[in-house]
Amino acid sequence: MINIKDIEKTYQNGKIEVQALKGVSFEIEEGEMVSIMGPSGSGKSTLMNILGCLDTATSGYYSLNDQDISQASEKELAYIRNKEVGFVFQQFNLLGRKTVLSNVEVPLIYSGAKKKERIKRAEDLLVKVGLGHRMKHYPNEISGGQKQRVAIARALANNPSLVLADEPTGNLDTNTGEEIMDLFQQLNDQGHTIILVTHEHNIAAYAERTIELIDGLIQRDVVA
């Protein structure tokens, strides 16, 4: 499903060039749950952004569902972000002026779904993540764990083949974090491919495979 070869990423930070990724290669099969670990500055978030088509690699090859992403146009990338990838962020990144329900609707608006379908789909997803009773609330009226559930429901809106989670429990207490991880586990059991970035070993332990990055290079790639 995912195939990357010799991915390199260089940032221009003022006058200094920072090489965040120095040639990373791996394959991920459909239905896998993979955690990417590493200390801060190891390049794991950069890798995540490239996998999620939020950023492009400086060099190397990346194919997602047999499509060559390194050659994709900006419009195609937007389409992939909308349909093929669901993103869950550490800071939740909900739109504060929209209700929980409208937040989940956003990807459906960009995919051109009709209003009735959108609401039906968003409601179904919110019920699925256990927030059926909070649909009309605004993000600042619900707890962090609930926010992350909304973000997960939103990530699933267009039923993407790949769900990416960047430190999804980073802003949550341990118990809530475990609840969220259970939810990811469930999604994986239902067939979603999940990649999560974390620096916590107990969170990484939810995944059957762990890729460890240090200084922009793969240190270890182990299947539990």
Place this chain on the structure above:
Amino acid sequence: MIFETFKIAIQSLFANKLRTLLSMLGIIIGVAAVIAVVSIASGSQAQITSQISDLGSNLINISPGISSGAGGQISRTSADIFTLDLGKHIEKNSPNVKRVVPTSSASGLLIKANNNYRATIVGTEADYQVINKYYPVKGMFFSQYDVDNSTGVIVLGTDLVEELFPDSEPLGQSVKFNINNSTQVFRVIGVMEDKARGLIGDLNSQAYIPITTFMNKVSNSNYVSNFVAQAVSSENAEMALYEIEYLLDGYISEDDEYNIFSQDQLLDTINSVTNTLKLMLIGIAGISLLVGGIGIMNIMLVSVTERTREIGIRKALGAKKSNILFQFIMEALVLSSVGGIIGIFLGGLASYSISQIGGWPFVMSTLIVLIAFTFSLFVGMFFGIYPAYRASKLNPVDALSYE
């Protein structure tokens, strides 16, 4: 999709009500100013035009000009050809002219007992009433008999009666007119109606005496200041103009100059002056609209910076460049169109109030409303595109990590 974008725009504008209002203010004021300026100018122009037409578009004014002196001669006015006979000559020989009325005027002091008033005294004939559509309310105007016999009668404008006869009956009384240290006595035989102050000056503060009396006692001259000719109809006014020119050219020597213009020409001149003025004012109002547009751009740029993160989130969720571009252009358009509509209402209200105060008709043309509205949309669009473009080309990663 368009509806969704529109909804997003409305929502984000409502989220910052004060800022939205402030950024609209420029457009509101600009549009209101354009509407008000055009409406007020059109209204007062319509009033001036109707005043001139009231005077009769078939009137032609003939007055002496200044001739340059040939061969070292002193230049002189050609006033000394403007005799009463010249008027009769035109009246008799120009088929398109119905009547010719001579007028002369002088300024002096009108005195009654302890009251005095600086007034213009006009020497003319009985037909002056017909030409100016101006009649006495009390007593009567002087007749041809008075002109033929150069009698000492006077007809007063309403203001003069108020000043000179605050609490007595003017008819039959005598007033003194003092000019150049000589004093003449006249008997009041009529009081003219109250006439709105218009283009031809304030008729209410004038007094009228027979032209012959004026020439004998006031100006001591054989000549009159000017003639007003009335064509048989307004359609014939131009023909009458040519006939008079032809007659004058035959009657006087080549060196003698004269001025002749019809009411139509006067109307044209005034219209072209007011139109120029109107354009200038629209230009100034237009500049304020432009400044309003810059205000919109300013706010939009702030808004884009402030919402960088939102843009990043939307892009991460699949928004295309065009979606973001469209969203921000839509916001600018909503801002400018709502501002435009409010401006149209305020401008209309302002010009209506001013027209009530100024006493001219309220004129608001659909065309200028459309133009002002379209222009405000255009301004919103123009100044909204750059911020929207900046928003749309933000890199999703950079936008997401923006604090």
